[in-house]
Amino acid sequence: MLATLQPPRTLSRFPLYLTSRPVTLCTLTAQSPPSTSPPHSQILSIRHSLLTRQVTAAQLAESYLSRLRLTEPHLNSFLHVSDSDAVLRQAALLDQRIAGGEDVGPLAGVVVGVKDNICTADMPSTGGSRVLEGYRPAYDATAVRKIKELGGIVVGKTNLDEFGMGSTTEASAFQVTANPWDVSRVPGGSSGGSAAAVSARQCVVSLGSDTGGSVRQPASFCGVVGLKPTYGRVSRYGLMAYASSLDVIGCLGSSVADTGILLHAISGHDRLDATSSKREVPDFASQFASINLLESKPLKGLRVGVIRETLDEGVDTGVISAIRGAASHLEELGCSVTEISLPSFSLGLPAYYILASSEASSNLSRYDGVRYGNQAVADELNSLYGDSRAKGFGPEVKMRILMGTYGLSAGYYDAYYKRAQQVRTIIRKSFKTALDENDILISPAAPSAAYKIGEKIDDPLAMYAGDIMTVNVNLAGLPALVLPCGFVEGGTAGLPVGLQMIGAAFDEEKLLKVGHIFEQTLQNCRFVPPLIEDDTAW
Amino acid sequence: MMGSRALLMLKGVSSIALKNQIFNFNCKSSRNSNSSFSFSQVVINHNKNNKVRRCSTTTTQSSLEPPDVSRLAETARITLTPSEVEEFAPKIQQVIDWFGQLQDVDLHSIEPSIRADTEDSNLRDDIPETFENRESMIAAVPSYEEPYIKVPKVLNKDQMAGMYHIGTKTSTGIPLFCTISNSDDWIPWVVDTLKAAAISGSMCVGFVSKQVVYAAINSQSNANRYQMVYFEKGGNPIERIL
Numbered sequence: 001m002l003a004t005l006q007p008p009r010t011l012s013r014f015p016l017y018l019t020s021r022p023v024t025l026c027t028l029t030a031q032s033p034p035s036t037s038p039p040h041s042q043i044l045s046i047r048h049s050l051l052t053r054q055v056t057a058a059q060l061a062e063s064y065l066s067r068l069r070l071t072e073p074h075l076n077s078f079l080h081v082s083d084s085d086a087v088l089r090q091a092a093l094l095d096q097r098i099a100g101g102e103d104v105g106p107l108a109g110v111v112v113g114v115k116d117n118i119c120t121a122d123m124p125s126t127g128g129s130r131v132l133e134g135y136r137p138a139y140d141a142t143a144v145r146k147i148k149e150l151g152g153i154v155v156g157k158t159n160l161d162e163f164g165m166g167s168t169t170e171a172s173a174f175q176v177t178a179n180p181w182d183v184s185r186v187p188g189g190s191s192g193g194s195a196a197a198v199s200a201r202q203c204v205v206s207l208g209s210d211t212g213g214s215v216r217q218p219a220s221f222c223g224v225v226g227l228k229p230t231y232g233r234v235s236r237y238g239l240m241a242y243a244s245s246l247d248v249i250g251c252l253g254s255s256v257a258d259t260g261i262l263l264h265a266i267s268g269h270d271r272l273d274a275t276s277s278k279r280e281v282p283d284f285a286s287q288f289a290s291i292n293l294l295e296s297k298p299l300k301g302l303r304v305g306v307i308r309e310t311l312d313e314g315v316d317t318g319v320i321s322a323i324r325g326a327a328s329h330l331e332e333l334g335c336s337v338t339e340i341s342l343p344s345f346s347l348g349l350p351a352y353y354i355l356a357s358s359e360a361s362s363n364l365s366r367y368d369g370v371r372y373g374n375q376a377v378a379d380e381l382n383s384l385y386g387d388s389r390a391k392g393f394g395p396e397v398k399m400r401i402l403m404g405t406y407g408l409s410a411g412y413y414d415a416y417y418k419r420a421q422q423v424r425t426i427i428r429k430s431f432k433t434a435l436d437e438n439d440i441l442i443s444p445a446a447p448s449a450a451y452k453i454g455e456k457i458d459d460p461l462a463m464y465a466g467d468i469m470t471v472n473v474n475l476a477g478l479p480a481l482v483l484p485c486g487f488v489e490g491g492t493a494g495l496p497v498g499l500q501m502i503g504a505a506f507d508e509e510k511l512l513k514v515g516h517i518f519e520q521t522l523q524n525c526r527f528v529p530p531l532i533e534d535d536t537a538w
Numbered sequence: 539m540m541g542s543r544a545l546l547m548l549k550g551v552s553s554i555a556l557k558n559q560i561f562n563f564n565c566k567s568s569r570n571s572n573s574s575f576s577f578s579q580v581v582i583n584h585n586k587n588n589k590v591r592r593c594s595t596t597t598t599q600s601s602l603e604p605p606d607v608s609r610l611a612e613t614a615r616i617t618l619t620p621s622e623v624e625e626f627a628p629k630i631q632q633v634i635d636w637f638g639q640l641q642d643v644d645l646h647s648i649e650p651s652i653r654a655d656t657e658d659s660n661l662r663d664d665i666p667e668t669f670e671n672r673e674s675m676i677a678a679v680p681s682y683e684e685p686y687i688k689v690p691k692v693l694n695k696d697q698m699a700g701m702y703h704i705g706t707k708t709s710t711g712i713p714l715f716c717t718i719s720n721s722d723d724w725i726p727w728v729v730d731t732l733k734a735a736a737i738s739g740s741m742c743v744g745f746v747s748k749q750v751v752y753a754a755i756n757s758q759s760n761a762n763r764y765q766m767v768y769f770e771k772g773g774n775p776i777e778r779i780l
Binding site for chain 2: 136245278351354365370373379381382390393428476478
């Protein structure tokens, strides 16, 4: 029931591909490859171009759509692409309003991809699962509604591991997404489609969801920026629930600035989500000072803690090297970088999987074939439930539901779920202590760069082990930003490695400020995959 | 009707150690030629809590029972084929064993956290609101007949509950009865019925919905001891007595 594996594609047929380049090892001092200028905010430059009438929203939308069409057969990032006419109509409406001198929102003309476990009323939303094949929600998720209200144009629904359960998109019921840096490799998951789409510039920004690292790990694998907000910062209304105490909606973009602007657009209290925070939302967009205005040590005084346990055995030497390089870069910017220890770090992984699978077993009980989704034929009610679910769910989802059912069974609750919640308390406290003494903590986002499609399918524990860098952040509910910091060997131009920065609760401002300065001062780092390098339109 | 439903042998039987002598019954009802049974059986000790106690045949790493995948699938309402059960069981076992490492952690006096952080009451007023896109919600229902959502029938307790005479055990001439109850606490119910049947020296058979047939055979020498057998049934009960 896993999506069929696709054979590696030859890029020679792809018209925009350049000749291969020498591989650059992850480092900030190697010979400079081309296209290494830091990314600028697409959202701001689109806004500028629209308001100065240099380009119309319709022209912009058309250029993204054509790149999407060109790259999609190689990437399969999207499960559903909006009808072109509908997209261009929205763009034309925006052009009218601009021409009429009206105010347009901060996301005006911005083409957005939305992960398919986030409800969109006018498009199918499958959660990557056959159980919801063809389902059209009756409402937009709050995050989607806000994007539309602020001028954004949703161009399609991106591929994911079924219901968010997985790290590669190989558990999608429909297709496997390819990594734009090397199409024989995974883009990461579960928001693999969203990350690949932004990486290949099929859209400007995208929404993902992060329960155990599902925005951050694909951002690292695809060389884009991924932001996981604090739990409660963004409403979960309309996000198909996987693990309700861990899920958040996150942002992916090609620059720190873009993810910050998107975060600001979707944040805020929502009366439809009882776990959404009433805290004021700072203006994240104001963090992005121009690099020219910065002093020589712009981050002077910032205390950075490197999490020692994340640079141990089991982590690729190339990744460790990239992170240490990033730490040096931060020191150059004025930070004081020290190594810190979080001793309970490794407990997070089993605790996470117990909590996530238990909550999932409860959340996924609503998919019974009765009120929505695919319905099996049965002559008796229990068989209707059993068969609809058996046919609709993939093997990974079934396994996690069964594990969760076990963990919540009478007599086992204390041994598993309750203990996992106690571990959560320990982890929360240890992060809080570390973040009292440091402004941010840094670590890799994953123990390796992107691996080959099909490499990790059979061994569940091997797949779970890759989440070690990210799950603790979800358990503690903290915000985290992942951004490209280096490369390892692989593919034709190297494979990206992301740096994870973890902040204190609700302190996304600091993460964005530090991330932006880090990014804008990074030398010799490629930000654009070879797949689309020749296309200067973006 | 009972006979129209295939009764599945409880999957859990195979994992339960058989302590005593096994008998295999092949009962054919004399009145309804369609019924046939095949059995395998297990012994239970009737204890005050009326719980079926499973015999663990494997050493477990913790004192907790290993996952019974078929039973979990039933609880989670996911139909699994036997080959899927076989495929999932070792993987699930492997992950559950890995979860077991939390047993070794000293969590004494640590409060469990429901989630990362909780703000004060974040509830909205309990005032009903009309959802504006009702048509779209209804359009998503697979099987709708205004104003009902249509589903297949649920097993009807009233039609089935009762005691049925289904034949005679040929070797001993003991009459066979079966009783049907859909109650979830069938064990105490069946045991009570068995005690009543024991006085008459007959075998009493208890059903639980359509899936499992339990028969209890009263030991002649020890009135408190019953042997439980499980069997699969394909036919109809003969005649309803009570």
